[in-house]
Structures are given as C-alpha cells and as structure tokens.
Amino acid sequence: MAFNFQSLQKQLPAWFRQGGAEGDVVLGTMGRLVRNLPGHAFPGWSTAEGRKAVADILLPAILEQPGFKNAWHAEMTELDYGFRRALLERRQISPCMAARQGGCHLLMNRKQDTVVMINEEEHLAIHSFAPGFDFDTLLQQLYRLPMGLSQALDFAQDAHTGYLTSLPAEAGEGVQLYTVLHLPGMTISNMVPQINRGIEKLQLHIAPFYPHLGEECGCTYILYTTPAPLGALEDTVAHLTTITGTLIERENQVRARLQEMTLRGDVFAIDRLNRSYGLMQYARAITAAEWADAISMLRLGVAAGYITSPDATSDELLAELAGLAIQGGDFATTAPTTERRHPREATAAELARCTAVRHFINHTTLHTAPATA
Amino acid sequence: MKKCQICGKRASIYLTQIINGQATDLALCETCAREKGLFDPQSLTFAEKFFPEVFRKSVDKIVKELIGQAEEAPAATPKSRCADLLTCCPTCGYKLENFRSCGRLGCSDCYNVFASEIRAEAGAEESGEPLPAEEAAPVSPALQRSRLEQKLQAAIEREDYETAATLRDELKKLN
Ligand SMILES: [Zn+2]
Ligand SMILES: [Zn+2]
Numbered sequence A: 001m002a003f004n005f006q007s008l009q010k011q012l013p014a015w016f017r018q019g020g021a022e023g024d025v026v027l028g029t030m031g032r033l034v035r036n037l038p039g040h041a042f043p044g045w046s047t048a049e050g051r052k053a054v055a056d057i058l059l060p061a062i063l064e065q066p067g068f069k070n071a072w073h074a075e076m077t078e079l080d081y082g083f084r085r086a087l088l089e090r091r092q093i094s095p096c097m098a099a100r101q102g103g104c105h106l107l108m109n110r111k112q113d114t115v116v117m118i119n120e121e122e123h124l125a126i127h128s129f130a131p132g133f134d135f136d137t138l139l140q141q142l143y144r145l146p147m148g149l150s151q152a153l154d155f156a157q158d159a160h161t162g163y164l165t166s167l168p169a170e171a172g173e174g175v176q177l178y179t180v181l182h183l184p185g186m187t188i189s190n191m192v193p194q195i196n197r198g199i200e201k202l203q204l205h206i207a208p209f210y211p212h213l214g215e216e217c218g219c220t221y222i223l224y225t226t227p228a229p230l231g232a233l234e235d236t237v238a239h240l241t242t243i244t245g246t247l248i249e250r251e252n253q254v255r256a257r258l259q260e261m262t263l264r265g266d267v268f269a270i271d272r273l274n275r276s277y278g279l280m281q282y283a284r285a286i287t288a289a290e291w292a293d294a295i296s297m298l299r300l301g302v303a304a305g306y307i308t309s310p311d312a313t314s315d316e317l318l319a320e321l322a323g324l325a326i327q328g329g330d331f332a333t334t335a336p337t338t339e340r341r342h343p344r345e346a347t348a349a350e351l352a353r354c355t356a357v358r359h360f361i362n363h364t365t366l367h368t369a370p371a372t373a
Numbered sequence B: 001m002k003k004c005q006i007c008g009k010r011a012s013i014y015l016t017q018i019i020n021g022q023a024t025d026l027a028l029c030e031t032c033a034r035e036k037g038l039f040d041p042q043s044l045t046f047a048e049k050f051f052p053e054v055f056r057k058s059v060d061k062i063v064k065e066l067i068g069q070a071e072e073a074p075a076a077t078p079k080s081r082c083a084d085l086l087t088c089c090p091t092c093g094y095k096l097e098n099f100r101s102c103g104r105l106g107c108s109d110c111y112n113v114f115a116s117e118i119r120a121e122a123g124a125e126e127s128g129e130p131l132p133a134e135e136a137a138p139v140s141p142a143l144q145r146s147r148l149e150q151k152l153q154a155a156i157e158r159e160d161y162e163t164a165a166t167l168r169d170e171l172k173k174l175n
Helices: A005-010 A048-063 A081-089 A135-149 A184-188 A192-200 A233-263 A268-282 A288-303 A314-322 A348-363 B030-035 B041-050 B052-072 B096-102 B115-127 B132-136 B141-157 B161-174
Strands: A026-035 A072-075 A105-108 A114-118 A124-131 A175-182 A204-208 A220-225 A285-287 A331-333 B013-019 B022-028
Touching: A026 A135, A048 A105, A048 A114, A048 A135, A114 A135, A124 A135, A135 A175, A135 A233, A175 A233, A184 A192, A184 A233, A184 A288, A192 A204, A192 A233, A204 A233, A220 A233, A233 A268, A268 A288, A268 A348, A285 A288, A288 A314, A314 A348, B022 B030, B096 B115, B141 B161
Parallel strands: none
Antiparallel strands: A026 A124, A026 A175, A072 A105, A105 A114, A114 A124, A175 A220, A204 A220, A285 A331, B013 B022
16 A cells, blocks of 8 residues: 555654653653564665565565555655655654665554664664553564564574674664653753753663754653663663653653742743743744744643643643644644635645644633643 | 766766865766765765755765776776675675774674674773763863764764764754
C-alpha cells in the first residue's frame, strides 16, 4: 500500500495527542532497534546493487509479519522532500533516512506506532512510539517485528559483542530508548541547561524534540540513553525510568512554584500562558516555532487549571490542537478561508488547523487564577 | 546525465562546493565516492539540505582532494580488491584507513578483520573521558571553544550531523 500523506496528517501518532497517567510531563516513550544481515555491506558502504539485495531479503519478510501485511510502504525515491521532512520532524525517521534514495524502503504500520526503515544507517532500523510512560508496552511493540523476522532470518551478531552495527560503539542489544518530556516549567525558568549538565554525568542526554525549530523554542524534549550494550537492556530501562521520574518531580515542583508566584501577584509566571492564548486567538500566520511554543504553554495552562471549558473537554480540545502541530512547513496559517487576501486553495491541513483553533478558543476560558474543581 | 569525473561512468552523487569564490560542481559514481573514502555519500545530501554550513566545511576537504587527484590521474580505474587481508575486509572491501577516518565499519565481517583496532578505539574512548580534575578547574572560554571545535570536527568527520548540530549550537552560545 502506498503512503497516503493526507491520512497521515489527519491521524497523528497517539502520543502526540495524549499524555499518560503521569499527567502531561511524559508525553510518551520511543525506542530505536537496529539489526543487520551478515555478509552484506552496511548501507553506508554498500552499492546500489548491494542495497537492492538487502531490500529483496528484508522487504518480503517484513510484509509477511503480523501488523505489516497491509502496511504503508514506499521506496525512498517515491517520497518528496516535504513528506520526508514531516516524518523527520516527528522523529519517525532518522536524518540519515531522510536523505536515502533507491534501494531504501520505508514502512509504517496502520496504527502508526512503528516505522521500519530498510537500508538506513543499518540494514534494518525500527522506530516505535508509545503514549505515556510505559516501557513494557513500548518494548513489546519494538520487539514484535524483529522476533518474528528472526524465525526466518539470521541477524549479524557475536556472542561477546551482541548485535553488530555500523558504528562499533553502538553494537550490543541494538536498542536505544527515549522518553518524550514536556517541560514548560523548567523551560520558563531556564533550568534545562543545568539539568543537561547534571544528567550527562549519568550517561543520559536531553535534547529538544524539534531541533529544527532552533534553541529556546518549544518545551518538548527527548531524554535518551546511548545504545544499550549487550546484556544491559534491563539496566538501561531502569536507569531511564529513574531519571525520568526525577525530572517529573522537578518539573512539578517548578510548576508549583510558578503557580505560587502567580498567586502572589507575580505576572512573570503567567505572562507566557496569556500571550500564547492570545496568539491562538488573534494570530493569522504562525511560524512552526511559535505554534510549538504556544501549544506547550496551553498544555501547561490546561494542566494547572488556568484554562477550563464548561463541559470539561479542554483536554480533548487541546489534544486536537496538539495533534495538528508542525507539518512539514515553516508556517501554519490559522486564518479562515474567508479572510484570505490571496484566496489560494487552503490545504486540508490548514483547514483542520483553523477549525481546531476556533474550537479551542470558542469552548475554553482563560482565568487569571487556577479554577479549582 | 552527468558522468563521474573520475571513471566516466554514470554519476549518482553531485556536490556543489564553493572553492576560492567559484562554484565547483562535482559528479561522482558511488564506486568512486567510496574509493575516496567518502563514507555514506547519500547522507551528505541530507547534510546539504538540513545543515548547510557543516556540510560545506566537511565537503571542502574532500573536494579539494578529489580535484587534485582528478587532475593528476584522470579516468583512473577504481579497483579495490583486497591486497592485504589484515587491512582490508574480504567481504566488503573496507579498508583499515576507512575505519580510522570515520569510525564506522563496512559490514559485520569487518568486526573480525579489524578486531584489534576496534578494541583499541574503545579503550582510547574510555580513557578519553573527561578527567575529574579537568572538570573541576575553571575552563577559559577560549579553551572551551577550542574543545568544542575539536569535538565538532570529530563529529563532522564521523558524519554524525546530529551531534554536530548540538555542538554547533553550544559554540554559538559561547559567542
Ligand atoms: Zn566513478
Ligand atoms: Zn567488511
């Protein structure tokens, strides 16, 4: 089945829209699993024929697996720059894959929680996503395909090193894990660089989720480990879980402090929330960066009770908005078609965004102090 | 259709580089690009689009080298069957010098061929961790900058543009 960009734009992966039981701090978890075939040059070193040979082995085998029988599939040559960029922005593909051409294939299951890359940096690379803070679900999802494939295929491995990868330092379990964190409190308070220095000593890293938006923008981050060495998968999960827990705690403390400051009459803490609400209400052309920032602040506002709706659906309304974030362009217009100076045809994505923004503004109220339930 | 400037076969990799104020177009076939140790030429396309400054710097070196070589030995035949089993992988033709220059391997059999080299690299990396004393001492901005620049250079050499992007941002913050 060929990729249908329209439908991909409409239904974004679940974790883009909802958080987990930990509230809105952890948006989701991500995993990257890589495997290679023995006796074939790695994609970065192979020739066009070599890549084709690898794809001829992997592609039919993957399309046999449960969940992938009617998966979306394309050779990279069929995908345009905008589509590649949209996938890259959501971290569904790696930067390396974004540049790939012939003999390199992309697959995505219908649930959109798992993306499979053939001839990326490694022969097989799988990116999987799960909403909330639940590594059990994520790992099950991530391992389903390689477990099925290993019945029919041998992957390159070595008893002492583990799964072999093109970069020797990444050999081992062939798995790298991430949590996606929403940290507006720490971002407003400028605490992220400090956190970064602290966790680097613990072999963890934090980076903006949308690196292309530039620094100082957006409050969504990934916290990630280096690829797990052989036998270290459980430890890696435990380590990442602990540190994520610490960050949730810190973020909630910072948010509580911001709340206190607001109640004492400090306008600083609540200024950005109000600006973001105003931006959504009145802006007509928003950059992707502004959009991401505003969504972040609105999330915080909903979580802290500054934004409510009469029927208590502000969560859902926000989820709808957040699901429409940044789609492969620098500008997100929110102007209704009737307001357009140059009434070119609005894209489906623009119309959806416009509707979602109207919905959110018309059905919510912004308070000067948290509304207590 | 452009031809590879080294062997004359059909080119599949195009690089544009400004050298001494002049745009130089470079067309190569994948075989020749590999011959020149240009690991993963496709990833350069990504770097060019998403990461132009680093791309230019990184390709600059390669292009200068290639132009020099092309003038000296036009239409040289790219042939790389392994002459030495200790420095070249029989499965994929990867050479020890390729590994030294980019830190990546050519195929899973390279792990056996270059086993001692890989161990040595891993060892060096471990002992190369920042020393506690060094961490504690106040670092001058100039020193910090040159360290970051070194790291950035290394990241570019391994074509790890994601890390390079982060390092570049850190460098910008020092300005
Ligand atoms: Zn050639
Ligand atoms: Zn090899």
